[in-house]
Amino acid sequence: MKRSVLKFGGSSVADFMKIKEIAGYLKSRIEQDEQLIVVVSAMGKTTDDLLASVSHLTADPNDMDLAMLLNTGEQQTISFLSLALNDMNVRAKPLTGYQAGIETTGKHLKSKISSIKTDFLEELFDSHDLLIVAGFQGFNKAGELTTLGRGGSDTTAVAIASALDCPCEIYTDVTGVFSTDPRIFPEAKRWEKISFEEMMEMSALGAGVLETRSVELANNHNIPLYLGKTLSKEKGTWIVPNDQMLERKAVTGVALDKEMAHVTITYPLETKTFLTDLFIKLEEAEINIDMISQIQNQDGLQLSFTFKESEERELNQLFDALKESYTNLYVKIETTYCKLSVIGAGMRDMTGVASKIFKTLLASDIPFYQVTTSEISVSYVVDEQNGEKATRLLCQAFNL
Template sequence: MTKRSVIKFGGTSVADFTKLKNIAGYLKKRTEQDEQLVVVVSAMGKTTDELLRNVDLLSSAPNEQDLALLLTTGEQQTISYLSIILKELDVRTQALTGFQAGIRTKGHHLKSKILNIKEQKFEETFSSHDVIVVAGFQGMNELGEITTLGRGGSDTTAVAIASALDVSCEIYTDVAGVYGTDPRIFPAKRLDYVSYEEMMEMSALGAGVLETRSVEIAKNYNIPIYLGQTLSDEKGTWIMAQEEILEKKAVTGVALDKDMDYVTVSYPMNDSELLKKLFELLEKEEVNIDMISQIVNMDGLQISFTMKDTDAQQIDKIFSVLKEEYPSLNFVIQEDYVKVSVIGSGMRDMSGVASKVFMTLLNHNIPFYQVTTSEISISYVVDQANGQEAVKQLCAVFEL
């Protein structure tokens, strides 16, 4: 019986024609072993960044629909080039945009969510092709408009297609799996297995290996994800259900989130209506916030939270709306902070992790300004200058 798999290659893996040709040769060998493949690709190298720089020359507040239409051209270049190369190798190939692949989305144009995928399109295409090359990061909404899935959206595309076809998903990038932390900061060991829950926490808290939504989809549909280095024989990491992993460590990893802003909102009165409107607007603009703290005293109301720096345009829009009704409202967006998080499913059953983290930071004179916890993580806001040092010390104390 013909085996099917979904394979995803990131932007660095498809950065030039030489790399694309090497990938095409690898895919040809797999088809010769009686496999049918869906290959999801990102834009080549820094193409998306270049497109955004061009936009900055034209507008400070571009229309989201126009921007989504532009950004999806990066992935479309990649699928076209790869399909051309595969056909030169006599591989039966079909290239599909997100729209052509039947990826239906909803929500904002620049960070929409996948509503559904039409499995029938893939079945029909596989009847006469062995490799389907799909543009990651994109889909089409109910109005027929092209949308993007936000940062890391190609991961989400790949896992969603794997879920629709009920097959495993392989994601290849420039690192050989999941490490206890960024190996450029600390020489942590590579992990053979990571649970869905741990990977979701690590991704959400700044470990830029996989997009959080992709892991959530995999968990919901029990789709194993293999994360490895492109065209390497080095062993990678399997991401799977917790119950399939025998060894549970107190701490699996330490994440550093540098792509965040720290927001402080103050108002001279304790106005619950203001808070209600703030959170309504955050929901409407789909701005995810974290580490929320609120202070009410004689000086009025103060609320602080962290958010992704990619939501800066939306947050400016929100505060512009609020300032019209609340002229005394004050808000400060600070970019010189980072979030350091300790993650591990073993925290549920092992005591002393929180105190060990606190003591490590205190012993190394690393101040922290805000703390939040979940069942399997503890996060701290620290000064940007102390971020990497905090990661190093925490990795050392937990022997990662």
């Protein structure tokens, strides 16, 4: 019997009508002699609404309480979908992350999956046609509820598929992987296939289609991964191993990350101890930083890096703690920038890509402030007001 993991995002289950339609689709799959594990997100903007409600109670919530609260969003969805399926005579079983045996490590709101107890899932298939698992959530060794961070339902789905060694289909409100966001550049091309390597780079650089860890998991465990539009007959995109890509373009996509902030740190005194303390605290807080640049001269240290805006509260707390020991520390956080990235595995073997990017931006008088490169990407910090314009220009320049 064919087995697959299917994941439906928040926009796909945003209201009861959509949940009923998905239930009907799942019933048709079951009738084709399939076994399904369905992973769902919270309905619509439920997670955002839950976070907003916290401000009525406290300005400084602790992570354990937040994780407990946020777990309730997905629990609503698994219950509603199970109710709809059982009403259609489909033997469905809703499971929280705890019940599904998704054990995690790390901080309550940024946990990583350490193991999944598949024996219980296998047993349930003896008496059920379909299992519905709450995405985004798990539990730690202390038995406390945890969450996997933004996009965590993608990671849940691929982790279960990896544990059960079956394909994973992720359904959302887009029809596949495009060369860039079609809302910015309507002529963007949709790819039938893209490599794991390029998809990981695009996700990490802000494309927002798939969570980076989910793509990495699929790649590590060789899990077929499909991205398509919910209940659409349009073909989506298969993310495949690099060796299955017969033709490599110099550039596959342009990613624009608007949820990025930029920090500049100035410290005039001896810097070795300060830098050690800074990076220890960043590691302890599990804050990811990018595009790091450092200048050391007679005036002291100037260090700059980018980070996700969603981590600004934690970063400010970190700097407040550092200022208690380093009173001459000056920190400036700016949110008026964005990160523009050009991605393509063909960059390794083709020359002229960076030159074309520079010439395109310069010709349109678009300034850039920091540049970083990897083997298959080039990223720029540009003014937020120029981000979408630059994206369109680069898509046109590379025929994307």
